[in-house]
Amino acid sequence: YNAVGILTSGGDSSGMNPAIRSIVRAALNSGVKQVFGVRRGYQGLVSDDITLMSSRSVTNIVQKGGTVLKSARCPEFSDPSVRDVAARNLSSRGIEALVVIGGDGSLTGAHILCQEHGIPVIGLPGTIDNDIPGTDDTIGFDTAVNTAVEAIDRIRDTARSHERLFLVEVMGRNSGFIATQVGIACGAEMVVVPEYAFDFHDLCITLAERHSKGQGSSGIIVVAEGRDPDLTHRLAAQLKAQGQDPKISILGHIQRGGSPSGHDRMLASCLGTAAVEYLLAGYSDIMVGVHKGAIVDVPLQRVIEEKKVLDRKLFDIAALLHK
Numbered sequence: 001y002n003a004v005g006i007l008t009s010g011g012d013s014s015g016m017n018p019a020i021r022s023i024v025r026a027a028l029n030s031g032v033k034q035v036f037g038v039r040r041g042y043q044g045l046v047s048d049d050i051t052l053m054s055s056r057s058v059t060n061i062v063q064k065g066g067t068v069l070k071s072a073r074c075p076e077f078s079d080p081s082v083r084d085v086a087a088r089n090l091s092s093r094g095i096e097a098l099v100v101i102g103g104d105g106s107l108t109g110a111h112i113l114c115q116e117h118g119i120p121v122i123g124l125p126g127t128i129d130n131d132i133p134g135t136d137d138t139i140g141f142d143t144a145v146n147t148a149v150e151a152i153d154r155i156r157d158t159a160r161s162h163e164r165l166f167l168v169e170v171m172g173r174n175s176g177f178i179a180t181q182v183g184i185a186c187g188a189e190m191v192v193v194p195e196y197a198f199d200f201h202d203l204c205i206t207l208a209e210r211h212s213k214g215q216g217s218s219g220i221i222v223v224a225e226g227r228d229p230d231l232t233h234r235l236a237a238q239l240k241a242q243g244q245d246p247k248i249s250i251l252g253h254i255q256r257g258g259s260p261s262g263h264d265r266m267l268a269s270c271l272g273t274a275a276v277e278y279l280l281a282g283y284s285d286i287m288v289g290v291h292k293g294a295i296v297d298v299p300l301q302r303v304i305e306e307k308k309v310l311d312r313k314l315f316d317i318a319a320l321l322h323k
């Protein structure tokens, strides 16, 4: 290829910057003549907000959160006539292929662009939610888990000092990957996720048992944000009706940013390099991910159609270990 483009799209995640850096440098060091950065995801592709990148332009970003290319949601990209504009902008600059870093929505956009306009695309899983099929891990997940764990450790100090029950809501869209890992790592008394049934009665029994054993009424319940935005507040109301006095803490956007963990920097650097290797080997319409420690390529069609399942075993471990 003479020229390839990179964009970051959807929710930002820590590790997008090391991914950008590795794609730029791997491409330029492998003979690609020009690498272009598209700003604000698909929005920049449509508005032609595209800049030339160099090895120097990605200096000193490996440790930075967010994305230097900026990210955006661009709902108009579902419109074929808008995608025509994007394809024209790419071809007018001689950009022959595109690497897209983002979540399932962003990878869907990449797949459609490839199918419709024959533009070679490679996707990288970039989301804190870890909800992308075909890869065990996504760029930003580890950092988000670490951030939430650190925050909950602090909340735990207050919970114990004041013998209080805390409901801590973590991110994860419609999945419970963050909640489950955070729950295990923090020794949460309970984890509530969209994937598996939650027994409120069981929670009340657990809390009563803890109380009778003299363990006080302190505790942490980790709740995945899920599909129901009121779940955490409803749970708090139900617990109040049972005589508890729970506090709510919604961690929110602190989970998305921050300096990427060593793990996420490694993952992003390896996946970014692999994306260039696959592209130069003639692959397209795939995502590069990791499975059992090895880099794998997954057809974007499969990424879009499948749903990643939260390991029941992990969820059971969270439930088993708090007693």
Ligand code: ATP
Binding pocket: 009, 010, 011, 012, 042, 043, 072, 073, 074, 075, 076, 077, 078, 079, 102, 103, 104, 105, 106, 107, 108, 109, 110, 112, 126, 127, 128, 129, 173
């Ligand atoms: P995150 O998981 O962090 O939220 P995401 O990539 O899933 O990231 P979305 O908002 O779902 O975030 O998608 C990002 C962008 O991808 C959308 O704003 C849109 O530009 C593009 N996109 C999503 N779905 C489609 C689609 N069906 N067709 C074309 N483009 C799409």
